[in-house]
Amino acid sequence: MTSLRELKQLLAIAQEFKRPLLRATLFGSLGHLTLVVFTYFISLFFLTKITTIAAILFIVIFALAVLKGLFSYTEQLLNHYVAFKVLHVLRVKVLEKFKRISVDSFTKNTSGDYMTMITTDIELLEVFYAHTITPFMIYIVQSLVVSIFLLFFSVKLALVALIVYIVIGLVYPLSFRNVGQDVGENYRRKLTQVNNNSSEEAYGIFETLQYGKIDEAKRNIDLETEELTRSSYLKNKFLVDLNTLNVVTYNIGVLAFIYVASSLDSQFVTVSLVAMFIVSFIPILYMGNLASTLSQTMASGKRFLELMNTPEEAENSGVVVDFNELKVDNLTYRYADNTVVDNLSFEVKKGEIIGLSGPSGCGKSTIAKLIMKFISDENMEGNITIDGVELRDIDNRYFRENSSIILQDSYLFNAKIKDNITFFEKDLDKEELDASLRKTNLRTFVDNLKRRENEIVGERSSNISSGQKQRLSVARSFYNDSKLLILDEATANIDIFSEIEVLKALEESKKDKITIIISHNKSTLSICDKIIRLGE
Structure with missing residues (x-):
């Protein structure tokens, strides 16, 4: 399993993208919070008679809609910049590492293992850096801001919201992390095996045809593909099960919130707060679903770090000889x-x-x-x-x-x-x-x-x-x-x-x-x- 030490190593690499990640977090948080406030005010607008207050609400809603668009655009721009920057930096790190490790190290893995690392594993690590760190920080900001805002209306409402946020965004991902990583690692292993053997069959097609072994080759590929399909099914079943658990918990949380909110004095405020609470779950549910993706991502991270931690050959520190x-x-x-x-x-x-x-x-x-x-x-x-x-x-x-x-x-x-x-x-x-x-x-x-x-x-x-x-x-x-x-x-x-x-x-x-x-x-x-x- 990916240890806390390995997670720290992965996060240490994120220091290279610290500024764009922080900017993406800022604009992402503002974008989601703007949507929450927008939902609150638009609910009040439709529940309020046409008055001066309604006119003011309309202006505020329009301004929030414009701001939401600007914030979301900026966040997406920064996240995509980080995504492609990460792909570049990680691939360079892998190739630079290849130059520094001993030739003997390459005999311990197949070329398919290294190709899977350069392509599939790094693509998955890009998800971690560009689409996990920022959403996690947005989740923290939004959970705290919305919970603090609800305190002004009811302590119970704030507690209900905070509990549901924590369960979906933290408890479930941490609880099912090991299971997800096992499933992800098994899928990756089967995928690498299929890639390796498919390449060998393609390169050895003349020998296969010469000795009339095409049926045997087909059977081998069929067997390996069936194992990959079974592994893929288990991986996707884990994703569906976790997503279902998140949705059920979310629905229970909304019902509990409605029950507590119904005791408020103002019906208008109750409806607006419920609408706001429902909308506030967008980044929280994303975090819950992200746990399923992280099952594979963390397995990829572990292999990436194993390569990065491989002992290197000493350079420019030895003796120079004349080869006499x-x-x-x-x-x-x-x-x-x-x-x-x-x-x-x-x-x-x-x-x-x-x-x-x-x-x-x-x-x-x-x-x-x-x-x-x-x-x-x-x-x-x-x-x-x-x-x-x-x-x-x-x-x-x-x-x-x-x-x-x-x-x-x-x-x-x-x-x-x-x-x-x-x-x-x-x-x-x-x-x-x-x-x-x-x-x-x-x-x-x-x-x-x-x-x-x-x-x-x-x-x-x-x-x-x-x-x-x-x-x-x-x-x-x-x-x-x-x-x-x-x-x-x-x-x-x-x-x-x-x-x-x-x-x-x-x-x-x-x-x-x-x-x-x-x-x-x-x-x-x-x-x-x-x-x-x-x-x-």
Whole structure:
């Protein structure tokens, strides 16, 4: 459940929108109170004979109607400003956090979880900041002002109003908060699961059709959609039940108010006060119904804060090294109870190319991820050092800027070829870009494209071959000119002629960097100065 501490953290973020929120509260309160007073006076107007007093009441009513419109317009304007500002600020906070947390943190959740956070969760948090804080403050102001106003007529009337206001606006939301949050969290979990699996089915449609498994895929989606529908039903049932409880309590409150008000001396005043009391419930009922929305919102807030509270990698506080020598000393690494690397030692100096070879599952990729700080060293024994400095002590930003890993299935953005190679660098080096394309045997391919380097690589690299995709990822590392370069089966899908060009480029540039090649292919390992065979 969302604790008081987490709620305080969410409210602390609202400090960035404090002024527009306070202005929205002011104009919102004035707008609702104007409506209450308007209702009171218009009731008196219709109950009063045409006299000078009636004429004055008419003028007052007209003025209040104009003011109500102005106040409501200003409140809506400010609330919408806050709403879009919140969406911008929260998304920036999430993306900024992504830049500061360790790569290992991303393995603990699926991409669907993060996409749901950036879209659905932040949309729900926008409801909290832009459409909950202001209504709550308006509810407080209106409840107090109306109750104090009723004191001038009857203490009992004021008590009846205050009790009903508190029950609907505070007691019910707090009482059903935990139930609502459970329902909201369950719905969000099912929605994320459907989103994840639907995306996987869409991306894997060719394999599904190839093996004739479309019926099985349909059954899986049907089953998950049924679970989502059931969860949605429970969520909406909670909303309806809470709304019904609010309406019943409201009706009982109105009847109690009428009963107490009937004892007043003036019938005109009684009718006017009852009408005013009924109208005064607009922000109060909104608060009661808001509790149902908050069930999901608070669950989203909890996940947002979990991300915000994720430990960050230390930046600009570590040691800077020259990347002259990488040394692995008595390295052992375990996944749970499974030891994948056992007491491994090797070293590689600048200007050397070392190869790692061995059967699948012997820990080659694990070693690469440990060297690149992609996974935590909690389950690691031994040391990995560069120039005698342990990896954890090397400045992270500096390390990332000067190291590269090329995976067998590297990711390419749905963007221009040049942007995929240069990572959207504004002041790109055209000569270096051209050299990177030549080193990977891509120059001719790119020149034959209609837009050359400006050609868009389609979603999931759908308009290029797997070999071209892999060569583009290698070209990216050449352009970056890293001091530490790791290739993890990076030439597996490349044709023999392109591989020769890539290996030739690696040999020519090896004097300036530490290079590690992971491969099963003997031709790829042929340029290595030394080969470490694992799992033998």
